[in-house]
Amino acid sequence: MQIHENFTGGNIRVKSINGDVVELENQLRDTTTEWFYWAFCVEDAGGKSLTFRMQPDRLGYFGPAVSHDLKEWHWLGEVDGDSFTYSFAEGENKVYFAHNMLYHxxxxxxxxxxxxxxxxxxxxxxxxxxxxxxxxxxxxxxxxxxxxxxxxxxxxxxxxxxxxxxxxxxxxxxxxxxxxxxxxxxxxxxxxxxxxxxxxxxxxxxxxxxxxxxxxxxxxxxxxxxxxxxxxxxxxxxxxxxxxxxxxxxxxxxxxxxxxxxxxxxxxxxxxxxxxxxxxxxxxxxxxxxxxxxxxxxxxxxxxxxxxxxxxxxxxxxxxxxxxxxxxxxxxxxxxxxxxxxxxxxx
Ligand SMILES: [Zn+2]
Missing domain, CATH: 3.40.630.10 (Zn peptidases)
Known part of the structure; x- marks a missing residue:
């Protein structure tokens, strides 16, 4: 499994992976104040169910935006505080998650x-x-x-x-x-x-x-x-x-x-x-x-x-x-x- 930001609009840092729980934070880069944008890709996690823990104030009302191709986006819908859980289907080996619906x-x-x-x-x-x-x-x-x-x-x-x-x-x-x-x-x-x-x-x-x-x-x-x-x-x-x-x-x-x-x-x-x-x-x-x-x-x-x-x-x-x-x-x-x-x- 890989969690990365190597795509147009990518922004994430993986802090830790413990079992099925992934802790993440966004990168501010040269932004001088707290800000909330993040976007990452999960590859080769087919069949797994993973929980992603974000920092406070990083998730919207309808959970992350989800895409398989960086073109079509939908809201995951469910969110548990600052975390969300995604169950990857067998063979669902490339999924993008983001704070908002990216425009490529x-x-x-x-x-x-x-x-x-x-x-x-x-x-x-x-x-x-x-x-x-x-x-x-x-x-x-x-x-x-x-x-x-x-x-x-x-x-x-x-x-x-x-x-x-x-x-x-x-x-x-x-x-x-x-x-x-x-x-x-x-x-x-x-x-x-x-x-x-x-x-x-x-x-x-x-x-x-x-x-x-x-x-x-x-x-x-x-x-x-x-x-x-x-x-x-x-x-x-x-x-x-x-x-x-x-x-x-x-x-x-x-x-x-x-x-x-x-x-x-x-x-x-x-x-x-x-x-x-x-x-x-x-x-x-x-x-x-x-x-x-x-x-x-x-x-x-x-x-x-x-x-x-x-x-x-x-x-x-x-x-x-x-x-x-x-x-x-x-x-x-x-x-x-x-x-x-x-x-x-x-x-
Ligand atoms: Zn603005």
């Missing part, structure tokens, strides 16, 4: 190919990879869409896919789109937390008064400077769980634009479809409260570009609630609804 970058390439989007290179990442981006549409108004400023926040990727899908099949007249689907591409591939990196993370690298330290952020900033940025939306996942973190919500990025955020929020509620992860518009996060303070975030600084109408972050829960549970298709459907809300907003 290959999924984006497959999606882009399916809808006819050419994937280009934004820049070379710090670790020498080609960070992807896409552009499409014609018009005077520029939309900038991003996800994975925080590497582990995969729910945002599914939502972004839905937004792009709908905008490709039914464009908004007068709108052109620039999209960076994995801003922290290295972190996504290597399975980093990405949140609260030292000295600061990708979503704290946008102050116009300072130079960017990440090549992707420098490239996004120069694109926005040269092409403008009438609308900017950044797709994230919030904290682990509890309160607003169990919902979908808009983070108000500017106290002076409350009216615009509220208007968009109402349009998104109206655009909801039954198959979507539901957005209720009741947990939107006002500027200047709690953790939402002005700073070097993408949305706040895109909002400062002359001609910008609205810029904000959409946070989508990792797990949701029993009535509104996260699933891959539901997140994509939420993205399609978001595109319709944008159409109504722009119109």
């Amino acid at each position: 970058p290959d999924r984006f390439l497959t999606f882009a190919h399916r809808v006819g989007l050419e994937v280009k290179t934004l820049c070379e990442s710090k670790r020498g990879r080609e960070t992807p981006c896409v552009t499409f549409g014609d018009g005077e108004k520029q939309v900038i869409l991003t996800a994975r400023h925080h590497a582990c926040e995969s729910t945002g990727s599914y939502v972004l896919e839905g937004v792009l899908e709908r905008l490709m099949e039914k464009p908004i007249p007068g709108i052109k789109v620039f999209c960076v689907p994995f801003v922290d591409y290295d972190g996504v591939v290597d399975g980093d937390q990405g949140k609260n990196r030292a000295p600061h993370d990708q979503n704290r690298d946008y102050l116009w008064e300072e130079e960017a330290i990440y090549p992707e952020v420098a490239a996004i900033r120069s694109f926005a400077r040269e092409n403008g940025c009438n609308y900017a939306f950044d797709f994230h996942a919030p904290w682990h769980k509890g309160n607003e973190n169990d919902t979908v919500f808009i983070v108000h990025s500017d106290a002076a634009r409350e009216e615009k955020f509220r208007r968009f929020s109402k349009l998104l509620v109206s655009a909801m479809t039954p198959e979507a992860m539901q957005f209720y518009g009741k947990t939107d996060y006002p500027s200047g409260t709690g953790w939402n303070i002005p700073g070097a975030q993408f949305a706040r600084n895109m909002g400062r570009i002359p001609g910008n109408d609205v810029a904000f972050t959409l946070e989508t829960a990792y797990f949701g609630t029993p009535e509104n549970t996260v699933g891959q298709d539901k997140l994509v459907a939420l993205g399609r609804a978001f595109a319709e809300a944008l159409r109504a907003y722009v119109g």
Whole structure:
């Protein structure tokens, strides 16, 4: 039997194996605060029943996300405090477990190919990879869409896919789109937390008064400077769980634009479809409260570009609630609804 992190998004450390009990911890790497992301693969455990013990606050409401191919994910469903038990069928010799439903970058390439989007290179990442981006549409108004400023926040990727899908099949007249689907591409591939990196993370690298330290952020900033940025939306996942973190919500990025955020929020509620992860518009996060303070975030600084109408972050829960549970298709459907809300907003 092997327990390892040697795959896209992998992150684990095996502390001990005693009989059928495996004790695990996640790797913070250069994250400066406690964080909760982990993902591991178990090979050659067919026929065994194993109990995995995690640290506190590492498991969601519905147990780990489980996959056999890194493409399809489901919730195990059962969880016993900070542990879960999995009975491997005979011959079930490769199973992935993760904190949340991972979004493999290959999924984006497959999606882009399916809808006819050419994937280009934004820049070379710090670790020498080609960070992807896409552009499409014609018009005077520029939309900038991003996800994975925080590497582990995969729910945002599914939502972004839905937004792009709908905008490709039914464009908004007068709108052109620039999209960076994995801003922290290295972190996504290597399975980093990405949140609260030292000295600061990708979503704290946008102050116009300072130079960017990440090549992707420098490239996004120069694109926005040269092409403008009438609308900017950044797709994230919030904290682990509890309160607003169990919902979908808009983070108000500017106290002076409350009216615009509220208007968009109402349009998104109206655009909801039954198959979507539901957005209720009741947990939107006002500027200047709690953790939402002005700073070097993408949305706040895109909002400062002359001609910008609205810029904000959409946070989508990792797990949701029993009535509104996260699933891959539901997140994509939420993205399609978001595109319709944008159409109504722009119109
Ligand atoms: Zn985030």
